[in-house]
Structure formats: structure tokens, C-alpha cells
Amino acid sequence: MTLPPVAVAITDAIVSVRGVSKTYAGGFQALKNVHLDIRRGEIFALLGPNGAGKTTLISVICGMVNASEGTVTADGHDTVRDYRAARAAIGLVPQELHTDSFETVWATVSFSRGLFGKAPNPAYIEKILKDLSLWDKKDSKILALSGGMKRRVLIAKALSHEPKILFLDEPSAGVDVELRHDMWRLVRELREAGTTIILTTHYIEEAEDMADRIGVIRKGELIVVEEKATLMRQLGQKQLALTLQQPLATVPAALAQWPLTLSTDGLTLTYSFDAQKDDTGIAELLAALGTEGIHFKDLRSSESSLEDIFVSLVHENKEVTA
Numbered sequence: 571m572t573l574p575p576v577a578v579a580i581t582d583a584i585v586s587v588r589g590v591s592k593t594y595a596g597g598f599q600a601l602k603n604v605h606l607d608i609r610r611g612e613i614f615a616l617l618g619p620n621g622a623g624k625t626t627l628i629s630v631i632c633g634m635v636n637a638s639e640g641t642v643t644a645d646g647h648d649t650v651r652d653y654r655a656a657r658a659a660i661g662l663v664p665q666e667l668h669t670d671s672f673e674t675v676w677a678t679v680s681f682s683r684g685l686f687g688k689a690p691n692p693a694y695i696e697k698i699l700k701d702l703s704l705w706d707k708k709d710s711k712i713l714a715l716s717g718g719m720k721r722r723v724l725i726a727k728a729l730s731h732e733p734k735i736l737f738l739d740e741p742s743a744g745v746d747v748e749l750r751h752d753m754w755r756l757v758r759e760l761r762e763a764g765t766t767i768i769l770t771t772h773y774i775e776e777a778e779d780m781a782d783r784i785g786v787i788r789k790g791e792l793i794v795v796e797e798k799a800t801l802m803r804q805l806g807q808k809q810l811a812l813t814l815q816q817p818l819a820t821v822p823a824a825l826a827q828w829p830l831t832l833s834t835d836g837l838t839l840t841y842s843f844d845a846q847k848d849d850t851g852i853a854e855l856l857a858a859l860g861t862e863g864i865h866f867k868d869l870r871s872s873e874s875s876l877e878d879i880f881v882s883l884v885h886e887n888k889e890v891t892a
């Protein structure tokens with residue numbers, strides 16, 4: 571699989587991350603020279619295993635954690651020098667609830683809006699509470715709400731000041747199907763209204779369903795940034811593995827026109843092809859192998875999924891050319 575460069579600058583990016591590294595006190599380096607541009611109006615999914623640095627990256631962009639190196643702009647504002655303006659452009663739905671438990675839903679969400687210096691707008695607050703099925707709970711105290719309802723309150727708080735950029739950190743963790751559906755309906759509506767959405771997730775299907783582009787982070791490095799559609803085409807890839815009778819030292823030059831890889835023991839030749847094409851090239855390949863005097867004793871085909879691609883990206887030791 572060939573991967574495109576990750577540091578392609580996008581003109582008119584709404585979030586621009588330039589050379590960001592983060593070393594926590596104690597010496598752990600959680601982010602390594604991250605470059606990322608988020609397009610205005612897109613849904614961007616950041617995938618990565620536990621501890622890869624997703625929350626750290628979001629926290630740096632939101633100005634809650636200072637980068638050790640590099641700069642970030644959000645809606646044109648430097649997130650350190652111009653913190654307030656940058657932060658006002660951002661709504662953040664964190665993983666965990668830290669909210670004023672004795673307040674009512676209405677007061678909490680209205681107060682959040684005020685924190686960003688926005689004039690009160692009861693009609694807007696009413697709309698988001700209704701969109702999140704929280705309207706009948708508007709006078710309930712937060713501490714009396716179920717976990718799912720509290721998650722809805724977090725989303726309402728994040729949207730209270732009408733941010734241009736919405737971050738959702740692990741939005742589906744511990745959430746039931748109904749809330750997930752409500753959330754994704756709302757996310758799609760927000761995107762249609764022009765909001766840029768960045769979400770972190772462990773769920774590949776979620777990224778598949780929702781995202782326009784996907785970024786994969788591994789051990790603090792952003793190793794892939796790709797259009798989902800392109801990754802989905804890679805999903806259509808199949809592999810044909812041929813177990814050879816005799817090991818090969820290298821792939822013969824006469825077979826260079828086929829995308830073939832040879833296992834380190836020289837006994838398995840793997841051919842990747844596009845399963846959606848009428849002509850997969852298999853017949854020609856097998857004929858060419860015969861001409862070259864290469865005989866096989868077994869052949870297996872398998873299909874790669876986005877999950878496979880993700881797992882191999884994040885777990886393989888081999889470096890990805892990004």
C-alpha cells in the first residue's frame with residue numbers, strides 16, 4: 571500500500587497544526603512533530619490505539635495543553651498567543667463529565683455560552699436541548715440525570731456558544747445505540763450548517779460511516795492522513811497468497827509489472843489486486859509464473875478491511891513511508 575504524504579498544506583484550513591511535539595513533565599513524548607490541516611466543513615476522524623496521543627493532540631489544539639514545540643491556529647487564531655479567540659471558535663465534548671452537578675441542565679448550558687462572551691440566546695439553547703432530546707430535562711439537576719443524559723449535556727455545553735469547530739473525544743464510548751444515532755444525526759446536521767467536526771474514535775465503523783477524511787496516529791506520530799473514499803478503495807483490495815514449492819531469493823524482474831511481495835522466507839508470493847475490477851490480472855500472473863518455471867503448491871485469497879489496514883499500520887514495527 572502506498573501512502574500519501576501527511577503534511578500536505580491545505581489553503582483555507584480551519585485548523586492548522588505545524589510541527590507540534592509534546593513532552594510531558596517526566597519526559598514522556600506523547601506527540602512527535604505532528605503536521606495536520608483540517609479543512610473547513612469536513613468531518614475528520616482521528617484513529618489510534620489507547621495512549622497513541624489523540625487526547626493530547628486535541629488538548630493542544632484546544633489550548634488546554636501547551637505544545638513543547640510547534641504552533642497551532644484555529645480559525646486563524648494562534649491557540650497560545652490568541653487563546654481566547656481561538657478557544658471561542660471551538661466546542662469540545664470531552665471524554666468525561668466534569669460539570670456542576672447541582673445546577674439544572676438549562677442553567678449549565680446557558681452558563682457555558684456566557685463563558686465565551688456570547689449574548690444570551692434562549693431560542694438557540696432551546697433548539698440544541700430539543701435536538702439532543704434534553705428539553706424535558708431542562709429543569710432537572712445534572713446529578714439526577716442518567717449517564718447517557720449527562721453525555722447529552724456535555725454535547726449541549728460544547729455547542730452552546732455556536733462554535734465553528736466541534737471536537738468529539740471518543741463520543742461513542744459507553745453510549746447506547748439511541749444516543750449514538752441522535753449524536754450522528756446532529757453531527758450531520760451541524761456539518762450541513764458548516765461546522766467542522768473532528769472526532770477521535772477506536773471504532774473503525776464509526777470513522778467509515780461518518781468521516782470525510784481519516785488520520786491515524788501511532789505512538790505520537792500521525793502516520794496517515796487520507797480521504798475516506800481512498801481508504802475504502804483500498805478496502806476493495808484483495809490478496810492472493812501463493813505458497814511456492816521452492817523459495818525465491820527475489821521477485822523475478824519478468825514479474826515486475828504485478829504488485830507482488832515476497833515473504834522473508836521466500837516461500838510466499840502475495841499479489842494484491844482490485845477485486846472490483848473485471849480483469850483482476852490473476853490469469854496472466856499465473857501464466858507468467860508458469861513461463862518463469864515458478865510452481866506453487868497452494869493458493870489462498872483474502873480481503874483486507876479498513877480494520878486490517880488500521881491494525882497493520884498501528885502495530886507493525888516496520889515504518890510507514892508517510
Ligand SMILES: Nc1ncnc2c1ncn2[C@@H]1O[C@H](COP(=O)(O)OP(=O)(O)OP(=O)(O)O)[C@@H](O)[C@H]1O
Pocket residue numbers: 594595596598599600618619620621622623624625626627
Ligand atoms: N498529564 C500527563 N502526564 C504524563 N503523561 C501523560 C499525560 N497525559 C497523557 N500522558 C501520556 O501520553 C500518552 C498519550 O495519551 P493520550 O491520552 O493523548 O492518548 P489517547 O490516544 O487519547 O489514548 P486513549 O485512546 O486511551 O484515550 C499516554 O502514554 C499517556 O500515558
